[in-house]
Amino acid sequence: MKLYEQVATTLKDRIDLGYYHEGDKLPSVRGLSQEHGVSISTVQEAYGLLMDDGIIESRPKSGYYVLKHQAPPELPATSNPAPQPLVVAQWQKLQHMINEYGSTATTKLSLALPDTQASTLKPLTRLMSELSRNAATRVLEYEHAAGSDALRHQIARVMVDSGCRINPEEIIITSGCQEALSCSLRAVTEPGDIVVVDSPSFFGSVQAIKINGVKALEIPTSPETGISLEALEMAFEQWPIKACLLTPTNNNPLGYSMPDKNKLRLLELLNHYDIPLIEDDVYGDLSYTLPRPRTIKSFDTQGRVILCSSFSKSIAPGIRVGWIAPGHHREHIMMVKYLSSLSTPKLTQMAVAEFIAQGYYEKHLRRVRRDYQRDRDAVIGWLKRELPEGTRISYPQGGYLLWVELPDQIDSNELNQQAKQEGISIAPGTLFSASGKYKNFMRICCVNSADPALEKAIKTLGRLCKEMLTRNLLSQD
Amino acid sequence: MKLYEQVATTLKDRIDLGYYHEGDKLPSVRGLSQEHGVSISTVQEAYGLLMDDGIIESRPKSGYYVLKHQAPPELPATSNPAPQPLVVAQWQKLQHMINEYGSTATTKLSLALPDTQASTLKPLTRLMSELSRNAATRVLEYEHAAGSDALRHQIARVMVDSGCRINPEEIIITSGCQEALSCSLRAVTEPGDIVVVDSPSFFGSVQAIKINGVKALEIPTSPETGISLEALEMAFEQWPIKACLLTPTNNNPLGYSMPDKNKLRLLELLNHYDIPLIEDDVYGDLSYTLPRPRTIKSFDTQGRVILCSSFSKSIAPGIRVGWIAPGHHREHIMMVKYLSSLSTPKLTQMAVAEFIAQGYYEKHLRRVRRDYQRDRDAVIGWLKRELPEGTRISYPQGGYLLWVELPDQIDSNELNQQAKQEGISIAPGTLFSASGKYKNFMRICCVNSADPALEKAIKTLGRLCKEMLTRNLLSQD
Ligand SMILES: Cc1ncc(COP(=O)(O)O)c(C=O)c1O
Ligand SMILES: Cc1ncc(COP(=O)(O)O)c(C=O)c1O
16 A cells, blocks of 8 residues: 555544544645655645545635535335336437437436536547647548557556456447447347346437337336346346346446446346346446446456447547447447448547547546536435425436436426426436336436536426426315 | 630530540630630639539640540449349458458558548648637537537538438438448338348448348349339339338449439339338539439439438548438438437537538539549559450449459459458459359449559559469369
8 A cells, every 4th residue: 555545544534433524624734744754745645535535625725624425315216117028118208308419408407418618628629639630631531440449448448447357459439338239239139039127227228229129128226236136037037038238337317336246146147047238337437436336347257248338428428439348249249330330430539549548537537526426415405405305316426317206296297398498408207217107207417516507407496396296286176 | 604614615515526635735725715705714714614524634834635534444234133132141251341441451442432631621620620629618518419500501502412402400410321321221121121222232231231130132233324223113013122222323333323314213113112212322422524413312202212421432431420311201210310329429510511611522522523533544444454354344423433343253252362462452242242243343442543552453453363364274174
């Protein structure tokens, strides 16, 4: 253990033991340096580490403080989806969602958009600008179908943080995680097959299942530990499952990360029943604490897990750079990707490779992890205050999405309609189910809580909910 | 008719009447201005027009000359594919093709790569560079699922040149033409369906058919007028055809453009049998003469034609900007595109929109049309000289691809293997058929004939072919 790590550990222990409480000011850098007989810069590094871990914060011109975290809210119950495979519905609702990308709603809580204004992204656009100028001819050529060698190399390096050792040559670059998921699904399923998903589940994957003519079997899922392994095993016994599609780390929309022992048990089941897993890790790098959770892929020794990810959430969605670590399905998936879009644009691949290689990705992650944790705490606080009694909220350990269970009588599609009148959009719960469940749920994106519009939007949602409840009560009389 | 157009017409008539022959020097600008009593600049404009039409060329410090065109070569015969729907084979061969993108072959005649070194592309990379710097936050956001408004507007303008009047709001931007084709196919077919294609046919579409679980019915196709309408009508009578997928203008690999009357008759048949057409127009803007041929889409009044295209051939493939004008299939295709890759990267869309708006696209087209026609003539000349007797060659009126029929005894897969030893790659004919036909054909890309490597490569191919023939003769003894 390095010296600054020792200092950090001591401090952390003191906080854990209640020696310092939330909001307390910590000793000055100078004081601590004298106490421990270490240099100023060692103390600064130790404080830096604790900030990265989201344990303390620095307030300009004042010093370091123990970070206040929201007490965990009351969580929604484990879900209870339909117990048989279904053709996915909700097509019309998705139409609305597609239009959201171009909508003029002033406060778009409906889409899972990261903070693209972060100053730590500046080097990326600078790199894009420089490469356009200095490597003009190269950026105009077709990239290898599997993607840029430099980028694949950097992705393999980044994946080490999740416990994965992947040969860069295995990796296939895609246009975002959606293309990764779509190609993987097409490679391992055929129309009529059944695929298992967690529930609630990202609408992009659920609908990609539909469009492949495949049926979705939704499994009960806990907002703390993820998919129910008991229910999953029963499903494997009962149905001819062709594949699993899960987001086990910083799940969208529920926010949980499956504990390692659940991940391992899941892999055992997959091995036993010989079923491939499509693991969506798109929020994996946005865990609030380090080291980030391991992927199921990192435990896989059989090439059974197809890992899909992208930089859409951890860098920016507009660059559309994603990837697949395809395990032993590589040949088939490569072909599907090639025939879906030949190759992925070259400039953004080159720029992202440099962004990672030069250390900017790590710096950016350090910043947004902290920001998003604060955003989570702030927005949970407002939701607790503004929304009607009986509201339950997820408590993510990474990412920037909240899953909110409203009182039974509230229909979030109606809520969304009304919110739009006031320039606000939310993602209605029914989008996250194959069968139209989660009518009284909504997913909201809580990025950038420093913008007063966000708190205002939550207030508006609270008012609209309460009005709906009152109307419902009146109409029952 | 404007004055300079009159002058140009007079000159063209004289050339057509044999008053000036190929290679002849034309009157000086001054002389012509006196003869016609018009200004110097009018004559210059007239000469400019004739250059754009590929009729004359200007030689620095010398004057204007009637352009020498190769006499048309002897064309391959109309194709004669298998008369029933087939599951597409040749998968393994495509694997080789995929690797070509990253191959180190020094002279890659195998891929359909445009000239990305043209100076007329400089403004594009400059725009990309400026936008990365000046619109940094915007380029990082998700683009609308259907694509950038500005770009769709510009594409609608460009499409007017092919006779199309499209509402920009209909257009869906894709990651290249391959994604356009793939999404369109997925929207109008289901596994087990039959789709009609021309034959030979671009391997990307043939294999996209396979991967959708659809069967391909190949129709005899003439290298001058395209798909046989008689054979097509018979196929419509005989089989439950779900869609047609054709490249009617500057076809890959055959180079023909279907005459307008064939396009109209084809549309009548489609209307009569109520079959949608996926029209691949990716080489349409690269016609050597203006106005460029009309698309079948431009004659369609029923929303039956799904036009797919991209700027991969007319600007550069690395930017991956394509589009669909989806007719009445819009809703379904939009959904498939969204679930395939959500949206297309933003920066390249913004840059291409500006490139067109500022007139650079037109300038670039003017230049490459002329270049590619010269390349065609040069390479056909070399092929005639170097390849064994009995070789037949297509005579494209646009684009930069040649389809070469070698003597029967030559297997172009073997030729490709041998050529690779010498750093040259070709696209073997069997890739262009569902059933492995065209064994003694190859497609070659003839861009940049000014590079001595190209002539050298043709010489090498000639030598290898002749050696193969000799070996075959010997082994028959
Ligand atoms: C869980 C999950 N997977 C995949 C995606 C798609 O990501 P991309 O924008 O990289 O295609 C999203 C985007 O919202 C997501 O939330
Ligand atoms: C006829 C044809 N259609 C489509 C494509 C794919 O074009 P893009 O690179 O825009 O995906 C090609 C590329 O070679 C082609 O030749």
